[in-house]
Amino acid sequence: MTTPDHLTVHADVIGDRTAIIDDRADGAVRSLDFAALNAVANRVANGLADLGIGPEDHVAWWGPNSLEAMVA
DSSP states (O other), X not given: OOOOOHHHXXXXXXXXXXXXXXXXXXXXXEEEEHHHHHHHHHHHHHHHHHTTOOTTOOOOOOSOXXXXXXXX
């Protein structure tokens, strides 16, 4: 049996609590709760796996600090 990662545990236990707040320079504010963050992070991970990216591979993010950077 595998131990769930911290994000999955947080999504299960406190899923409706805010995990990320991204306040943009233009005044827009976006946020994700733990359940939504877990869901989108899993979609990104599965998409990378579909592209052949594995556990020992390296992936880089080049962009500003943002909600998307945290998800990635």
